[in-house]
Amino acid sequence: MEKIAQIEQQNPEPAYHSFYPASYKDPKSGSAQSSINGSTEKESRLNQDDISSATSDLKRPEYMYLPCHYFDFMAGTSTGGLIAMMLGRLRMTVGHCIEEYISLGGKVFGKPRRLNARSNPFSNRGKYDCDNVEKVVEKVTGLYNPSIQTELWDKVPLKSPEKLCKTMVVATNEDGRKPYIFRSYDIGNPPKSKRHHNPGPAHEYFLSTIAKATSAAPGYFDPLLLHGITFLDGGLVANNPTVEAYNEVSWQQGNKAPALVLSIGTGEKEKRTLKTLEKHMKHWKHFISYEINYRIAESQSADDDMTDERDDGKVQYERLTVTLDFGLGWMKLDEWKRRPQATKPVDASRDTQGRYMRQSEYFRQKKSKHHDTVRFLEARTKLYLNQQSVQKQLERLAGFLVKRRRLRSKTPLWNHFATGDKWRCPKNDHCPGSPFDTWEGLLAHFAKSHSHSRIPDARDCVRRY
Numbered sequence: 001m002e003k004i005a006q007i008e009q010q011n012p013e014p015a016y017h018s019f020y021p022a023s024y025k026d027p028k029s030g031s032a033q034s035s036i037n038g039s040t041e042k043e044s045r046l047n048q049d050d051i052s053s054a055t056s057d058l059k060r061p062e063y064m065y066l067p068c069h070y071f072d073f074m075a076g077t078s079t080g081g082l083i084a085m086m087l088g089r090l091r092m093t094v095g096h097c098i099e100e101y102i103s104l105g106g107k108v109f110g111k112p113r114r115l116n117a118r119s120n121p122f123s124n125r126g127k128y129d130c131d132n133v134e135k136v137v138e139k140v141t142g143l144y145n146p147s148i149q150t151e152l153w154d155k156v157p158l159k160s161p162e163k164l165c166k167t168m169v170v171a172t173n174e175d176g177r178k179p180y181i182f183r184s185y186d187i188g189n190p191p192k193s194k195r196h197h198n199p200g201p202a203h204e205y206f207l208s209t210i211a212k213a214t215s216a217a218p219g220y221f222d223p224l225l226l227h228g229i230t231f232l233d234g235g236l237v238a239n240n241p242t243v244e245a246y247n248e249v250s251w252q253q254g255n256k257a258p259a260l261v262l263s264i265g266t267g268e269k270e271k272r273t274l275k276t277l278e279k280h281m282k283h284w285k286h287f288i289s290y291e292i293n294y295r296i297a298e299s300q301s302a303d304d305d306m307t308d309e310r311d312d313g314k315v316q317y318e319r320l321t322v323t324l325d326f327g328l329g330w331m332k333l334d335e336w337k338r339r340p341q342a343t344k345p346v347d348a349s350r351d352t353q354g355r356y357m358r359q360s361e362y363f364r365q366k367k368s369k370h371h372d373t374v375r376f377l378e379a380r381t382k383l384y385l386n387q388q389s390v391q392k393q394l395e396r397l398a399g400f401l402v403k404r405r406r407l408r409s410k411t412p413l414w415n416h417f418a419t420g421d422k423w424r425c426p427k428n429d430h431c432p433g434s435p436f437d438t439w440e441g442l443l444a445h446f447a448k449s450h451s452h453s454r455i456p457d458a459r460d461c462v463r464r465y
């Protein structure tokens with residue numbers, strides 16, 4: 001978002017937020033929420049008409065430029081699924097997403113159950129309580145609910161208005177062989193092909209339910225039973241769902257590839273040797289197949305497939321993921337040591353082969369109370385991003401994305417795409433077509449159906465979807 005902000009602000013017609021030329025809209029649910037459940041949560045809230053009152057923190061690029069204004073489609077599995085729902089469906093800023101994600105990590109991974117399947121081979125309880133996932137996600141959806149149409153404020157369905165950024169979340173059913181795709185949009189029957197999964201109407205399940213399904217990693221969380229289907233973490237079959245997302249978008253566009261595919265990984269992993277796997281098998285008898293699948297479902301193969309598509313000239317494909325040299329490779333799935341009071345900077349020295357110390361070694365050798373998983377991840381990710389080649393890649397990406405957003409912001413649909421708002425006919429809520437996606441649509445309707453009336457004031461017609 002930093003690079004995007006630079007380019008947006010250097011333009012002859014500078015944009016200090018990504019809603020431009022529409023006006024800035026509070027990313028939190030704002031007064032509507034307060035009036036519904038009586039909450040007075042108004043801290044650090046931006047007034048839509050008065051950005052100048054914002055604290056300097058909220059003026060940082062990660063709060064002013066929203067990913068859902070630059071991307072049409074977001075997809076993710078497990079942890080990535082949660083992020084896709086936050087950025088795509090809840091239309092959050094990257095800054096808010098990071099804040100909520102850290103709080104979520106502490107509330108879920110900071111509280112393992114004492115007797116669980118990973119500590120005791122006779123237990124089949126997940127290590128963590130999936131009800132915690134539900135509660136935390138409901139808190140987030142309550143704060144950032146973009147809609148006024150749900151009765152319960154903290155329950156947001158995945159299904160979203162069709163012209164807005166789309167979201168897809170991957171899980172798998174119990175046999176763990178095929179991806180199951182949760183969608184915010186309808187998709188018709190594609191030609192019979194193994195590349196497409198469970199087509200149908202958009203899912204109306206709440207985000208908190210889908211969060212439990214996509215993150216149900218065996219041993220860590222209990223599987224989720226939903227209308228007779230048992231769901232498990234999509235990481236078992238599509239650890240990296242880029243190919244699935246690519247197929248979805250291409251299918252929707254009549255077999256036309258998307259203009260850009262950006263894949264963001266959680267860091268390169270070291271491959272396990274067969275010996276370690278065998279040891280693992282003896283140890284965790286009842287998770288054998290899951291564990292093996294889990295570790296072998298290498299994100300790498302999806303990356304290879306996409307690279308082939310790019311090399312064939314079919315798509316512009318970019319991938320960002322912290323490479324092995326930066327020492328995140330052996331990170332545990334549920335690694336969570338949180339000591340926000342830690343003050344020492346993360347050591348950035350390298351060994352003779354130019355590698356940074358692995359996270360596990362680092363935490364052992366440096367022993368002390370100064371270790372904090374989030375800070376460690378952040379420090380190493382920054383080192384990766386600061387490399388010259390990655391900086392060039394980011395600049396190229398930002399340039400492309402800003403150009404697309406600017407082109408789109410000149411179209412009548414922009415206000416709806418940027419804010420989610422629609423225009424309702426002030427004469428009668430039940431007029432055909434109302435609410436309209438564009439102001440022009442409402443004006444045309446007015447000329448046709450209410451030609452004797454005065455043209456309405458725009459402020460009387462805006463409504464949140």
Ligand SMILES: [Zn+2]
Binds near residue numbers: 449
């Ligand atoms: Zn009307």
